[in-house]
Amino acid sequence: MIKVGVIGVGTVGSSVVKILRDNRDVITARAGVEIEVKSGVVRNLERHKNSALVLSTNPDSIVNDPEIDIVVELMGGVDEPFAVVKKALLNGKAVVTANKALLAYHRYELQDIAKDIAFEYEASVAGGIPIINALRDGLSANHIESIQGIMNGTCNYMLTKMMDEGVAFDAILQEAQELGYAEADPTFDIGGFDAAHKLLILASIAYGIDAKPEEILIEGIEHITQDDIAFAKEFGYAVKLLGIAKRDGDEVELRVHACLISKSEMIAKIDGVMNGVSVIGDMVGETLYYGPGAGGDATASAVVANIIDIARSGKSAPMLGFDRPLEHGLKLKAKDAISSKYYLRLQVVDKAGVLAQITKLFGKHNISIETMLQRPSDGKYANLLFSTHIALERDIQNVIQALETMDLVNATPTMIRIV
Ligand code: HSE
Secondary structure, eight states, X not given: OXXXXXXXXXXXXXXXXXXXXXXXXXXXXXXXXXXXXXXXXOSOTGGGTTOSSXXXXXXXXXXXXXXXXXXXXXXXXXXXXXXXXXXXXXXXXXXXXXOHXXXXXXXXXXXXXXXXXXXXXXXXXXXXXXXHHIIIIITTTSOEEEEEEEOOHHHHHHHHHHHHHOOOHHHHHHHHHHTTOSOSSTHHHHTTHHHHHHHHHHHHHHHOOOOOGGGSEEXXXXXXXXXXXXXXXXXXXXXXXXXXXXXXXXXXEEEEEEEEEETTSGGGGOOTTEEEEXXXXXXXXXXXEEEEOSSHHHHXXXXXXXXXXXXXXSOOSOTTSOSSOSSTTOEEOOGGGOXXXXXXXXXXXXXXXXXXXXXXXXXXXXOOEEEEEEEEOSSSEEEEEEEESSEEHHHHHHHHHHHHTOTTBOSOOEEEEEO
């Protein structure tokens, strides 16, 4: 009998308990041993007074319990779970977590602490999609060329609604929250931070790269308006928040931002709250993983899969899938050295010579225009929509800064990268 303690019995934790009970037959057959949740930890006992579990408010009741084999950490946050998980590992207990923020900051320290004690985290990226397993095990023969993922269901739901139903940004956020996908603080979702945490986890497995969220380019979807959606539709693009990890020689670029992506790409067809991750390996080519990225049962499905895996063998491969440098000399590419095609939206004074001044500025900064569209607005201002050929991030940022200081440019320009 394998005994489990669940720290954090909220939506996902309750689903873990339910799945282990309701799917006992297949779980026991697959694990080769019975698995039982012995106890749980919650913040507020009063709110859980009808629970059938033995509950306490102190994580030590689980991490110091000699009968517990596997600690499941579902508390959220960074510092507190780090202390709890560290203690559990030092006490020799296997750990399963769904906590992407914890891993975005502490994955390498945790790998060092865990050594050959099992530490699994499938649910931390794209909820129910077994992407960690695919990348760490199924694709382990490959050099990874790139990863592109829709890894935040809240943003994807909002962008899909804006695209399909013409709904304005502010009106949809509340809907996404009511569906239960959004983080407690939704700026984590719409600001791109949740997707960035997930990207950093995948990039460690793929490239062995050790970067913190502060070191990579992270932008959200707050600036997207119906003008941008209309441009996207006119030119055959979908608008998606993507996490991108891409190898370029001995550098790896890591970035999260809204993208215009051709509607013919597979990843552009992933709509609503669903997540999707495309991985290109040098031997396998492109593989695509699709499924629910959030929600109690879908996330718990991944947590329980990790529990079963640990119950089978008692240990796992090194947490990140390697125990020596993965690829020598790979470095994080500087944010301003990234290159891309860009879309820019400007609101300008509608009078003679304005367009000439703007295009002259583009030329001065090595930006070559690919398409241009002018939309008349209220008689005073016009909307100019540009797409560019491939340009350097530092050049486009310089152009945006220069545009901001021009009197004939009314509002802050909007920029979206084109994939
Ligand atoms: N807030 C996340 C999302 C939940 O919207 O995808 C899963 O990490």
